[in-house]
Amino acid sequence: MEIASPSSLKVYVSDWENGKRKIGDQYARILRAVLGVTDEELRGPQLGSEPAKQPSTDGYDDLLDRIDSARSVSQSMVQTFMDQTELLRTMDRQMGAAGLVDQMSNHLSALEEALTFAVLPDTRKPVALALTGAASLAAWQALDGGFVERAWRRYELAKRAAQEADTPMYLAHATGEQAYVLGEAGRVDDAVALVRYAREVGGERLSPRLRAWLHAAEAELCAKAGMPDDCRRALDNAVVCLPDDGETRDPDLLSVFLNHGHLTRWRGNALALLGEDEAVGDLYAALEAADPSFVRAQAGLRCDLAQAHFVRGEAGQAQQHLQQARLLAKRTGSVRQQRRVELLTQPRR
Known part of the structure; x- marks a missing residue:
């Protein structure tokens, strides 16, 4: 793919910033990967990209269509959502998140749409479970990309979804990872308090591997806070909790590798x-x-x-x-x- 010379690119950037030139698809692909933003964040809503849908007279037809669509999200479809999250996790681990922003945003939007219009708990809980895993991954990607407010909001989304799904492990993990946002922002004392809260609230409902993960996270944050004794105590607790089973991933929480x-x-x-x-x-x-x-x-x-x-x-x-x-x-x-x-x-x- 050919791009303009450095001198021409300077002119392009100036024109883009001042609204004198539209960002074409070729440069949009490059800039999305470099900046870690979605296409809409980069170029704004694209006129004509999606035909406006005429609402029915009272709006009920549209609402019922969405509810019917959400009902069709069967268990097999939920598994497809979770498989997509796993694929995005693998790609992120190997290549980084910068080139996955659009895919991740679309994935989250589809899950949020399905949960918003699902009616009964037997439909909502599986979707909420899929959403909390995807939102936690998206939050970590945002933090890694330097988008700290986006990271915080997505952890909040993950926590709400975990509460609806009634999954203490997912809630504790999302809360523990959210502590890193505070740590990166320099609020290390708050970060230590939050990761300890996540572990204490989860209690015996957490798997041994997740408890070890939370102790290790606490140790790192205590080190950043200049608390050596607390750090070493947390490291010792992590060793005690970690199963000696030769496994790497938690079968009940696949986002935990330890x-x-x-x-x-x-x-x-x-x-x-x-x-x-x-x-x-x-x-x-x-x-x-x-x-x-x-x-x-x-x-x-x-x-x-x-x-x-x-x-x-x-x-x-x-x-x-x-x-x-x-x-x-x-x-x-x-x-x-x-x-x-x-x-x-x-x-x-």
Whole structure:
């Protein structure tokens, strides 16, 4: 695909910003991936893209059509929605979320439409369950792309859907991930309180792997908050809770990936944040065992290693990992990891 020269692109950008030129389909595809926005956010509502539907005299016909459509969302259709979420999760893990914004938005809209017009609980609950998984994934993607308000709103959507579906595990997971939005915003004390609330409210209804995940998340956030004793206590609790079954994913909550290799990486991350020298051993063990399909996670792991090497005064090795982290973060379009790279690149005192 050919694009204009750099000098021409500067003129195009100026014209786009000032409304003098419309963004064509070719450049829209590029800009959506780079900026991580939907087509409507980029270009605004497109006139004539969808013919206006004439409402009936009293509006009831349209409402009943939507209700009938929602009723047709059978269990097999719900499974199709969940399969689509799994596909988007896999693509996000390997390639990043920047190129998935339109697909994710359309997926959420379809699920929200189905739930809005479903009438009885036996129809609503399965759709709500599918929605909470999709909304949590969309929220994490938004956070990774730097769209923090969108992330917060989508976690709220995931929590409401989890409450309707009566699924404490999904509610606890969405709440625990939402704590990261607060952590990224600098409200680390609130973040620690929220992830602890998620675990305490879930109680015995949570699976052992999810409890371990929440303890590990608490450890990371405690490290950011400068609470070393709480951090180490949470890491110990995560080890105790994590099943020694050789599995990686929670069968009851497929968005949770956690085995002892992942937990070793999490421990190294937390210790690196605390400035502990022993973080390096854990992080190299995690790097050796890392699943190559978790591309964005590897960017974070490289950042952790850079931070750990800086603590040891090993600037050369730290820079090598930062270079790898930068490449992986750009490859996946991860604004969150690119921000970490830039912070670690700043002159150290």
